[in-house]
Amino acid sequence: MSILVNEDTRLVVQGITGREGSFHAMRCIEYGTKVVAGVTPGRGGRVFNDGIPVFEAVERAVKETGANTSLLFVPAPFAQDAMLEAAEAGVEVIVCIAEGVPVLDSARVLRYLHSRGSRLIGPNCPGLISPGAKCKVGIMPGAIHKPGRVGVVSRSGTLTYEAVSQLSALGIGQSTCVGIGGDPLIGTNFVDVLALFDKDPETDLVVLIGEIGGAMEQEAAQYIKESFSKPVVSFIAGATAPPGKRMGHAGAIITGAAATAEAKNVALKEAGAHVVPSPGAIGATVKSVLGR
């Protein structure tokens, strides 16, 4: 098993005819993902990669192909529209890759999702992958992953690839890797993903990769302490970041004491997580915790 994406995932790619969309749709197909449809307004009726129908609207894609998951390659200014379109069409998992979505657009989308059944991953995230199910819904390099029993959840993209490749190099496979995104407002947070991993019988341990900004890691620590039953290995990026300066991600900015890496590490340690001090040691720490 795995969480969020698996063998039953039927993917529609929004923006499939664009440069980025078509490139990554191909990589997902190559990895084994069931890409059943594409959507590009104005390009409905085309066929992608010799067999995947392109629709004008997500609604049609869902009706005609049974798509249940959407991967958005839509520029940030149009992401609100595309996310709402997917949610309104009843897509269950919506993955928004775009960086630079205006925060009030995200606020509107999240407000809309309150009363809907859809789950949003992102924005500003690499997506998610379940190697055992050969299902990749995102932009991560598929080859570094390995099927296995460690869950990964992270606010970052390349830092997650780094962690995954450390794991794979040590022969430790992953159940699902979820990039939740680097924006201040995101659809799915650490606690949401931890709760899913907790119930997943095929996940033994979770690697949690946080960063400066906000207090989401403290909420995760609280949850780990009170309700989470599996070991957690954590790394928080940005111990050397100065206060008040945005470190790339819109969400990575120290605006108060809780937002520092130090405060987050303290909370996680106190909750029983295995806190990794240096990013090079994530894999080794997991190996040692699993070995116990």
Next chain:
Amino acid sequence: MSILVNEDTRLVVQGITGREGSFHAMRCIEYGTKVVAGVTPGRGGRVFNDGIPVFEAVERAVKETGANTSLLFVPAPFAQDAMLEAAEAGVEVIVCIAEGVPVLDSARVLRYLHSRGSRLIGPNCPGLISPGAKCKVGIMPGAIHKPGRVGVVSRSGTLTYEAVSQLSALGIGQSTCVGIGGDPLIGTNFVDVLALFDKDPETDLVVLIGEIGGAMEQEAAQYIKESFSKPVVSFIAGATAPPGKRMGHAGAIITGAAATAEAKNVALKEAGAHVVPSPGAIGATVKSVLGR
């Protein structure tokens, strides 16, 4: 028993220090309603009728007096604010008397209530009364009512009083009378109230008083046909109203075939309701249906 308001109703009156608010708060108290608090911004700290505390905010009234129902005497321009304040404070039943609430204000309030537990009655309604529980939350003349086992639900004010007095004159008492309001957008519709009456063991029959405009009576007919287990006596006002003209109530306007009294009567008859042709015969029809 009764529906929506009963012995457990703890009423807060919003706008209690105004002319209308204080007049009707007194009438409710005289009838037996447990009026536990008043709210008038800027008048917090006063005492109404020798013992009822007046608060600045509904939130305080709920916290300090356990109010669970609110009756609003707030002018239409301020009704949106007052309704949202009550909903946010966790009031379970919110009754808005005001006529002339802008329809987009009602739309906003209803959108807000989607994701909340509060129920709105009105706007533009006389409120509701459960004579057996000595609980009146509205502006209807209490004296015409009589405890009993007939439920009344109506879009109108005085026409409901007319129907109730016909019933009482024949010795037929009421379980609860609900005025749902004459606006095009209202918080609680016929189907909502019918569903509550269906489950109420102390209601034997329901009098439904509709009028021209919209298709709410047809929805009620559909529900009666499919799910409602008790006899219904119905009267639809406005058989002689011309199309395209607003008959007093913002919602009473014939804008299409479904909005006519005739279409509504046909639907109700077809659903098995006892359709009363003349408003003078409501009481007599109920008596004859009950007598069978």
Next chain:
Amino acid sequence: MPRGQVASTPSEAEAVCRDLGGKAVVKAQVHAGGRGKAGGIKVVNSPQEAHDFAASLIGSRLVTAQTGPEGVPVQKVLVEEPAQVARELYLALTVDRAFQGPVFIASAAGGMEIEEVSATDPEKITNEGVDIAVGFQPFQGRRVSHALGLETYQVRPATRIMTAIYKLFMDQDCSLVEINPLIVTANGNLVAVDAKINLEDDALFRHPELVSLADPEQEDPLEVEASQSGISYVKLKGTVGCLVNGAGLAMATMDLVKEAGTAPANFLDVGGSADEDKVAKAVNIMLSDPSVKRILVNIFGGILKSDVVARGIVKAYSQREAKIPLVVRMQGTNVEEGRQILADSGLNVSFASTLIEVEEKLKTALP
């Protein structure tokens, strides 16, 4: 929008038509839909023709499906350049009761009344509800555009029009924004030929700048007078004037009059908090209507006291020295006092206690 100008005289219309190159569309400027059908719009092929058509309109009354039989006065015409029309579409935004929010209504059958299309070809109508929590979205614009059969390159301008309509609707508290027809020109452009905007009366307090735009001349003078006194009044075609408190009871009273074999002369809700003067005003309005032969008073008093109603009636009758007979049914507070006042007034009053009695009185005393 096409180029054009408003003209108040036939010669102005002629001049504008000449400026536009000699061909134009001349439209009566009135607050009512259905102008085209009623002969209020004409394509003219010369300035002279513009002059003549304007002359036939200005100063006349235009009767459309949406006006009363008296019609509305035409004081100005709009002279516009004609468009080469490929298709006519219908696009409107209104608040939908079932959806509980703003809903776009679109149809490829433009130029027709939407009610008519709805009755004959309901499948030709698309409804698109907008969630006010997030506002109108471009994907909805695409969906409506496709339903209207627009081409890909027309989707963006169509969406822009809908976005603008939505913003106008929400910002100005409209009850209706309607573009009919929205034409697709021969070269594929979208042009709003005729637009109608209804403001919501209840929200006018938020838009004091718009209140002055109301044009009372376009409405029935008795209705305007009533509305200024806070009385809901609608003129009807019968002979029995009805004075009632409450809109539902007022409609039911009209129905009762019909059941009695005659017909109501009006809908009239005097409201729950009326005083003597307001009642007198209401009676006065009915007495000014020459078709009123009898007056039926049906008051279910709660807040409104019967003696107040009675005094108001007597006041209006004595001011006008009116003789028209009354059927009076009052229930509630101070009924005896009210009856006494009327009995002592010398007016021709017959009393009833129940609606059944009212019906009988109306039957027996047909004028």
Next chain:
Amino acid sequence: MPRGQVASTPSEAEAVCRDLGGKAVVKAQVHAGGRGKAGGIKVVNSPQEAHDFAASLIGSRLVTAQTGPEGVPVQKVLVEEPAQVARELYLALTVDRAFQGPVFIASAAGGMEIEEVSATDPEKITNEGVDIAVGFQPFQGRRVSHALGLETYQVRPATRIMTAIYKLFMDQDCSLVEINPLIVTANGNLVAVDAKINLEDDALFRHPELVSLADPEQEDPLEVEASQSGISYVKLKGTVGCLVNGAGLAMATMDLVKEAGTAPANFLDVGGSADEDKVAKAVNIMLSDPSVKRILVNIFGGILKSDVVARGIVKAYSQREAKIPLVVRMQGTNVEEGRQILADSGLNVSFASTLIEVEEKLKTALP
């Protein structure tokens, strides 16, 4: 808002002060909070004093808690009438992560930095979240007003201020609107003395008219240059320049540099879709920083190919004839080709395969 005017010269400031009656508050006009504490605001009691204080500010650089150590240049001052202050309040609107929407932050401790109040007296701060589905409501204005200890007659003006802030925030896509202090004058009026508005960069595409208001002079020139090329760059105080793809990995790389016993000279995320020129630009920016003694390249290639990165590095180095040594770790696509290009370039490069190796290389090769 108090009366006042912007002045670009000391004598202009003197004249404005005279117009205001001889007493005024002179404020440095810079894009940074914390001006008051940093000596950028002064109450002056004569036009001469206004002249002298303006002279000391204009042309100087102001260093506040929110600027870098270099500060920001002052080119203008604002000269305003002084208010009789009874109380100083704090009021701001920002997007809260946990609430997932706009939240008002209010405190009776105005004039202070909110972070400071939050650390010492958190109970003095009120948060009021706004549901964007319905917008800011008057009852929320009353609640905040009460929390601020305002009198009943001040609730309405305070609510009006909050309503205006909310509208500004939503209409202009702000990330922060802050009034600090919001003063209560001796006669009970509310006056916004100092306001700060931050626009959200990501939403500027919706507000082209606001883009021109940005004042690059107020920012670090290298950061401006990077930002114009789509590179995320933040200048830091160490000596190891860091070229990384991805913000998280870039922060982790900085942390690694620290673990190795030295310090990063910058945060730099070149992005996932960089080409040769963008990489060269990024390297160039680091080479222009005199404190950079070494450069660490840490690229986890997915879309970004190692050979492209290598060519970009070589290009920048050869343009500048730079000699600064490099530690290079590249993983992903075309790694061998990339290493070969660097190995053939003649640059002083040491390669690492893992982060552990990077750490070792940094330790053994301290400058």
